[in-house]
Amino acid sequence: MWGTVLASALLLTGSAPAVADTGWSPSPIVWTACPEDPDSPPPDGECGTVRVPLDWNRPGGPSISLAVARHRATDSAHRLGVLLADLGGPGSASTEFALTPGFFSPEVQARFDVVGFDVRGTGRSEFIECENTARPPGNEPADRAEFDALRQYSEQQVAGCRARNLPVFDHADTAANAQDMDAIRRALGEPRISFLGISYGTLLGQQYAEQHGDRVRAMVLDSSIDHSAGIERFLGDRATASDELFRQFAAWCDRTTTCALHGQDVFAVWRKALTVADGLPKEHNWLRDWVFQDMYGPHWDDAAQVIADTAAGRPPMTAQFQYNYASIRLAVVCQDFDLRIRNFAQYSALHAEELRRGPLMRGSMLAHGETMACLGVQGPPANPPHRLNIPRAPQLLLLNARYDPATPYSWALAIHHQAPANTTLLTYEGSGHGVYPRTACTRAAVDRYLLTRETPQHDVSCPAATDTRASTVPGAPAA
Known part of the structure; x- marks a missing residue:
């Protein structure tokens, strides 16, 4: 092993x-x-x-x-x-x-x-604290043009955040x-x-x-x-872990009568809810993010309710995240790990592996978000993995x-x-x-x-x- x-x-x-x-x-x-x-x-x-x-x-x-x-x-x-x-x-x-x-x-x-x-x-x-003045593009680009647009946006964000928070x-x-x-x-x-x-x-x-x-x-x-994880394991291990958690959630629903999805095909309802969330005007699928956050507790009862409500056409407000994580990760995570993606071809291979290892949760919201946020960071990491x-x-x-x-x-x-x-x-x-x-x-x-x-x-x-x-x-x- x-x-x-x-x-x-x-x-x-x-x-x-x-x-x-x-x-x-x-x-x-x-x-x-x-x-x-x-x-x-x-x-x-x-x-x-x-x-x-x-x-x-x-x-x-x-x-x-x-x-x-x-x-x-x-x-x-x-x-x-x-x-x-x-x-x-x-x-x-x-x-x-x-x-x-x-x-x-x-x-x-x-x-x-x-x-x-x-x-x-x-x-x-x-x-x-970064200042986000432009609407971000989706962080799962479907083609080279979308990838290039995301890289340009990320480079601007990183440069702006760095200038605002020097030294x-x-x-x-x-x-x-x-x-x-x-x-x-x-x-x-x-x-x-x-x-x-x-x-x-x-x-x-x-x-x-x-x-x-x-x-x-x-x-x-x-x-x-x-800290020894390269970009493949950084993405892939977390994608596998997210799907393992979702299977634990489904098993909990099967044996818990108070689960909002008890007695239903949890995986089928989840796929339906994801489709509903895909159709909403957001940069990425907020439902996946919400359920991922519920996995931390885990808060299975909340995850079940938000999935049920979304599948029924009653999506709640999007989840909010605490602290200045979205800003500070550019100065910390991007310098502690080598998350540099060279081009769309490399991204496509990495994302395909994410989806292979985590098809239920479509990879790890956390790992994918951090990696794509680091797209605009220049140079090697200051604190390289080892x-x-x-x-x-x-x-x-x-x-x-x-x-x-x-x-x-x-x-x-x-x-x-x-x-x-x-x-x-x-x-x-x-x-x-x-x-x-x-x-x-x-x-x-x-x-x-x-x-x-x-x-x-x-x-x-x-x-x-x-x-x-x-x-x-x-x-x-x-x-």
Whole structure:
């Protein structure tokens, strides 16, 4: 199986670039009250900023300010240190995540200062926001002319977004964020840190473990991004995962009387609903996007209702996405992965493979959207893909759902295989994106590891939860 998982990886350089000692040191953080949201209760924590070099290759050059938040350990006498947490996205504000009540268990909050920082381009750290003034063409071009029009539009969008968000736009990849994370560790005065990253936050954790593995106390990577994936796997693995999730949804409808499609041919109704959505004046099929987002929870009851309503000719409003994901992905995802498509012939071959691997969901809305958004990016990626290489890191705990639409289970297996001596895999035998707070089993395994640094002796699994309605992570990150 491992040969199949890894054979199609395109860029496997074997190691991350070494990180030189910059000779630069941050100032200690001055903690103050956090900004209040008038629509939310006052945050239970404190906030500050850390200044870091804009370009870590020029530590004496311009600097930028990063927002940091901290929830202090409630049992300071038995404090174990700092737990940095990152929600991913990209686009999520991890300062808010660190102060979210109830995500971490009371035992973890008692023993750790939970700290989050807004990575470059997010939240209160040099927020990246593009200005979209033109109606975008569809991102599934049917011929060379449509492909050329899409490329021209993408080039204009990328150039405009870059100009609007300089200088941080050119220095927002995850390798730079990992350097920032070590600056925050030093500003906190901590010799080592623990870390929990979800979704795209797992790439931040992986790159930190590569750069500063000897500074890691414990690290949880929940729903992992595989940085070794070339464009074929980036698209194809997620297309397969999306269809696997849809089959799980259909099986749920078959056995659940409250499903709006119970007793019907779910696949036939889905095809009918897709046809209805195809006929609406939108740039792409919003129904597929809506159902894909419901897979994160998973929110099967909502997916069933929107499919039923659309098939019956009553389509609801289109889904809305959170944060500045559509903007920041141009500066982050397009620099962390090599998603450059040369011409229409290459696109046609890639898209045909997407449809072959994911005919039900017509590929992955997430992977396809990211790849086509990167169409107008020039030059090679600043943070090129490579195999995970963490010889100085301690044992890390990987978590992944068996059925995950955004970070396929095959990616967790690939990462585990790339670093077998440093990783243990916990498989959640259910559906959705984000594992830690799903069940008593998943929470207990993570808490035990964070508190004791002891991973299971062998890879383990936790059974699926029965509730398919509750979201697992605040903010529902994009990836």
